[in-house]
Amino acid sequence: MMDAVVFYGPNDYKFEQTETPKCPVDGVLLKIMAVGLCGSDIRTFEFGHPKVKPPAIIGHEVVGIIEEVGAEVMGHSVGDRVALNPIIPCGECYYCKQNMGNQCKNLVVIGSQLAGGYAQYVVVPKVAIKNDCLHKISDDLSFDYAPLAETTASAYSTQEYVNVKKGDVVVIIGAGPLGNLHADIAKARGASKVIISEMNESRLEMAKRFKSIDVFVNPSKEDLKEVVLRETNGYGADVVIPACPVGAAQEQSLDLVKSRGRVLLFGGLPKDNHHIRLDSNLIHYKEIAIFGGYAYNPDAFKIALDIITENRIQSDQFVTHFLPLKDLSEGIRLIKSGEAIKVVLKPWQ
Ligand SMILES: [Zn+2]
């Protein structure tokens, strides 16, 4: 038996003992040393998720030690320290062949369709191993920070897509974990100035720990557009990234970019309220490019691990709390109240 948090339905989950999964002959059994508490999981705990069929173990930001290797598996050994890329493409379809694994027609996700990481053990299936989703990590990389790889990969890879580059002024709306991470990644890519906007005063205050952010705006006290124009000699930003699930922030982005600026719609909107109104004439006259951004191709996960290992982001500033797995609900409270940026759970504490 093992400890796990089992999800039974919206607002119904329990920390309990459950069957330890068996290692498949073509897979690997992973002893989970740390798992990141992700905002998307918090939404699943509260509202459910179309791809999660309860009872289920969710959680997808998983790192650990290989406990058992199936007889048919090559290239992995018991005792390896690894990070698991939870977004697993098939490797066969058109999108996979174009290096667009996140758009794979047969995508499976650890912690959605497959059992996830809020537990002491998880099975890594054959499809994950075959598609290079199980990564050995450097001895220098602590289990404390390696769970950031998943979010780092998606911030990195969506910024690659929207081409955040040297000299850009980047506006980020929302100072949640992903907003702050976008700030660090933008600076690592050479952005000259990062402006962040956040209405929650305690979140905004906490974002001040990130050296990558130059300007902090609380839009309930200051006009964001005025600040952006002031900071850009009246032109507007090169890139605006609304990194929050708020339609109004996406709509406002068009007002904040300069001509030929780029907008990256990063945060998904609530499923019952995801239609927004965009000023088509602004897009037309200012020649604005709007990009969607979601997840990443498997190669970005490896890049993200390197970014974390090389301290190109301030990992120790992101992870504000470590908690035992049994305190998952306290972790949710800390994040929702804005006291925590990122919570990492330890299943063996
Ligand atoms: Zn996540």
Ligand SMILES: [Zn+2]
């Ligand atoms: Zn595919």
